[in-house]
Amino acid sequence: xxxxxxxxxxxxxxxxxxxxxxxxxxxxxxxxxxxxxxxxxxxxxxxxxxxxxxxxxxxxxxxxxxxxxxxxxxxxxxxxxxxxxxxxxxxxxxxxxxxxxxxxxxxxxxxxxxxxxxxxxxxxxxxxxxxxxxxxxxxxxxxxxxxxxxxxxxxxxxxxxxxxxxxxxxxxxxxxxxxxxxxxxxxxxxxxxxxxxxxxxxxxxxxxxxxxxxxxxxxxxxxxxxxxxxxxxxxxxxxxxxxxxxxxxxxxxxxxxx
Amino acid sequence: xxxxxxxxxxxxxxxxxxxxxxxxxxxxxxxxxxxxxxxxxxxxxxxxxxxxxxxxxxxxxxxxxxxxxxxxxxxxxxxxxxxxxxxxxxxxxxxxxxxxxxxxxxxxxxxxxxxxxxxxxxxxxxxxxxxxxxxxxxxxxxxxxxxxxxxxxxxxxxxxxxxxxxxxxxxxxxxxxxxxxxxxxxxxxxxxxxxxxxxxxxxxxxxxxxxxxxxxxxxxxxxxxxxxxxxxxxxxxxxxxxxxxxxxxxxxxxxxxx
DNA sequence: AGCCAGCAGTGGCTTAAGCCAGTTGTACGC
DNA sequence: GCGTACAACTGGCTTAAGCCACTGCTGGCT
Numbered sequence: 001x002x003x004x005x006x007x008x009x010x011x012x013x014x015x016x017x018x019x020x021x022x023x024x025x026x027x028x029x030x031x032x033x034x035x036x037x038x039x040x041x042x043x044x045x046x047x048x049x050x051x052x053x054x055x056x057x058x059x060x061x062x063x064x065x066x067x068x069x070x071x072x073x074x075x076x077x078x079x080x081x082x083x084x085x086x087x088x089x090x091x092x093x094x095x096x097x098x099x100x101x102x103x104x105x106x107x108x109x110x111x112x113x114x115x116x117x118x119x120x121x122x123x124x125x126x127x128x129x130x131x132x133x134x135x136x137x138x139x140x141x142x143x144x145x146x147x148x149x150x151x152x153x154x155x156x157x158x159x160x161x162x163x164x165x166x167x168x169x170x171x172x173x174x175x176x177x178x179x180x181x182x183x184x185x186x187x188x189x190x191x192x193x194x195x196x197x198x199x200x201x202x203x204x205x206x207x208x209x210x211x212x213x214x215x216x217x218x219x220x221x222x223x224x225x226x227x228x229x230x231x232x233x234x235x236x237x238x239x240x241x242x243x244x245x246x247x248x249x250x251x252x253x254x255x256x257x258x
Numbered sequence: 259x260x261x262x263x264x265x266x267x268x269x270x271x272x273x274x275x276x277x278x279x280x281x282x283x284x285x286x287x288x289x290x291x292x293x294x295x296x297x298x299x300x301x302x303x304x305x306x307x308x309x310x311x312x313x314x315x316x317x318x319x320x321x322x323x324x325x326x327x328x329x330x331x332x333x334x335x336x337x338x339x340x341x342x343x344x345x346x347x348x349x350x351x352x353x354x355x356x357x358x359x360x361x362x363x364x365x366x367x368x369x370x371x372x373x374x375x376x377x378x379x380x381x382x383x384x385x386x387x388x389x390x391x392x393x394x395x396x397x398x399x400x401x402x403x404x405x406x407x408x409x410x411x412x413x414x415x416x417x418x419x420x421x422x423x424x425x426x427x428x429x430x431x432x433x434x435x436x437x438x439x440x441x442x443x444x445x446x447x448x449x450x451x452x453x454x455x456x457x458x459x460x461x462x463x464x465x466x467x468x469x470x471x472x473x474x475x476x477x478x479x480x481x482x483x484x485x486x487x488x489x490x491x492x493x494x495x496x497x498x499x500x501x502x503x504x505x506x507x508x509x510x511x512x513x514x515x516x
Numbered sequence: 517a518g519c520c521a522g523c524a525g526t527g528g529c530t531t532a533a534g535c536c537a538g539t540t541g542t543a544c545g546c
Numbered sequence: 547g548c549g550t551a552c553a554a555c556t557g558g559c560t561t562a563a564g565c566c567a568c569t570g571c572t573g574g575c576t
Contacts, residue, residue, distance in 0.1 A: 009528090009529070009530090010529085010530075011529075035556060035557080036556085036557065037555095037556085045530080045531080046530065046531045046533095047531095047533095048529095048530070048531070048532085049529080049531080051557080051558090052529085052530090059317070059462060061461060061462055065557070065558095066538090066539095066556090066557080067537075067539085067556075067557050068537070068538030068539040068540085068555085068556045068557060068558095069538080069539065069540090069556060069557080070555095070556060070557075071557085079459065081457070088515045089514055089515065090515065194513070194514055195511060195512060195513055195514060196511075196512045197509070197510065197512070198508075198510045198512060199339070199507055199509050199510075200480070200507055200509075200510070201337065201480070201503055201508075202460030202478045202479075203319055203503060203504065204317060204319050204476055204477075204478065206318065207318075218462055219462075220460045220461065220462065220503070221460075222458070222459070222460050222480075245459055245460035245478070246461065248459070249457055249458055249459040250456075250457070250459075251455070251456075251457050251458070252455065252456045252457075252458070252512070253453060253455050254453060254454045254456060254510070255452070255453055255513065256345040256346065256347055256451050256452055256453060256454055257343075257345075257346045257347065257348065267558090267560090268559085269559075269560085293527080294527065295526085295527095303560080303561080304560065304561045304562060304563095305561095305563095306559095306560070306562085307559080307560060307561080309527080309528090310559085310560090323527070323528095324526090324527080324568090324569090325526075325527050325528070325567075325568050325569080326526050326527060326528095326567070326568035326569040326570085327525095327526065327527080327569060327570090328525095328526060328527075329527085
């Protein structure tokens with residue numbers, strides 16, 4: 001019943017028909033779908049219902065709806081892949097850039113970094129746990145990164161560093177020079193990054209992220225919680241970053257242990 | 259204007275108020291929100307508008323709506339993490355299971371495998387490219403996996419193997435015995451998995467995936483394209499799997515190369 | 517005690533109508 | 547020739563009303 005009835009629902013029927021037309025390339029990427037009023041007339045339903053159908057396609061990421069213009073079949077955008085060499089010390093040495101910024105460069109894109117917040121803050125519990133910091137005891141420095149590709153914001157992130165490491169001039173210097181020299185400071189203090197742990201999930205964006213990343217409706221974000229680990233197994237840096245899932249991917253080259 | 263006006267829209271106003279109440283824990287995880295009719299009366303709007311507001315929260319993954327019962331603040335479900343030891347040869351040797359199945363066991367969950375399709379098929383272009391197979395030349399065997407945790411479907415996937423490897427009895431045997439011995443066959447033919455490449459992205463589920471994985475509205479899926487690479491750098495197996503993003507995460511332990 | 521029918525409350529979906537706002541082409545006036 | 551105002555399109559959002567299906571409780575019957 002459920003299945004059969006679902007097929008009968010006008011909004012689903014219209015959505016299905018449009019979806020099929022897109023799959024069969026009757027409507028091709030970039031094409032405009034019939035207007036809501038057209039669809040309503042054609043399927044003898046209320047405009048609301050036709051609108052609902054288009055809303056479903058939008059939620060699936062199949063179409064882009066533009067106020068005053070219409071609903072357009074979304075082009076298959078080639079994804080910007082974040083490469084597996086993101087955490088190579090060689091890249092870091094040669095470029096002097098922090099990993100994400102190096103990545104942005106490697107992609108041949110312009111990158112900018114904003115440092116709007118520097119100071120001692122209380123880290124979220126999951127970050128505190130990964131840094132082995134008693135949550136209410138030691139504070140952490142946060143640095144906010146914005147990455148852009150051709151002026152489109154691609155990624156926003158925040159790095160948490162124990163205050164002991166941040167103290168001194170590292171962050172202030174970095175903010176001034178924009179050289180991303182934070183890893184130099186890490187090495188001064190005896191932390192050489194040896195392993196990284198990355199925990200990955202995806203979710204729908206929060207409203208602020210929708211704005212910051214200019215995310216169209218229906219597009220999820222990938223969230224990565226990155227932990228940098230030094231030669232003695234100590235976690236000394238945690239970065240949480242969020243990126244649009246439709247323009248980005250993660251690409252890992254994993255050794256298989258014996 | 260945009261910002262101010264957006265605040266004025268009744269549906270946004272209601273959604274904002276509810277979102278704030280949830281953040282302030284006036285409504286806690288598991289609590290039921292006021293009914294659509296209640297909200298409409300309280301905010302002096304039509305029921306449709308209150309419904310729209312709840313729809314927004316649902317799309318953000320904040321609430322679960324249950325027919326006949328109400329809208330409930332979603333509990334923070336502890337994610338089932340797919341561990342970093344997924345591709346250890348040791349795991350494979352000791353358990354005799356294929357990696358994903360080993361993982362499902364490691365999590366202490368029941369796992370089942372369906373093998374509804376076995377045969378020569380034409381692989382999608384991206385798979386053909388990763389197996390270095392001329393797309394229209396060599397066919398590929400597909401195996402469909404379903405993984406369950408406590409009877410809830412968690413992951414669906416399909417593995418593509420060049421016909422030369424699949425030929426013989428491997429897949430049929432596996433289907434019969436359920437022992438996941440496919441890696442034994444790989445080794446017979448001189449392919450020992452040494453590296454894996456994983457390409458990760460996220461998107462909204464397709465309708466069939468919504469059904470297969472019982473995905474609530476507003477929850478994205480994580481899609482992984484896994485390529486197994488042998489000791490000579492040859493790709494010999496590609497698996498594409500999809501999982502609910504709200505119950506699962508990927509967890510990588512990455513060596514940082516020098 | 518146990519079952520079951522009915523009722524009240526919930527969300528699911530639709531219709532019909534209207535007003536607002538962004539977009540684009542055109543006809544008119546200078 | 548140019549520009550401006552308008553008309554005719556587009557989607558955005560809301561109201562008001564109704565019917566359906568699912569849920570859970572309650573009270574009455576066996």
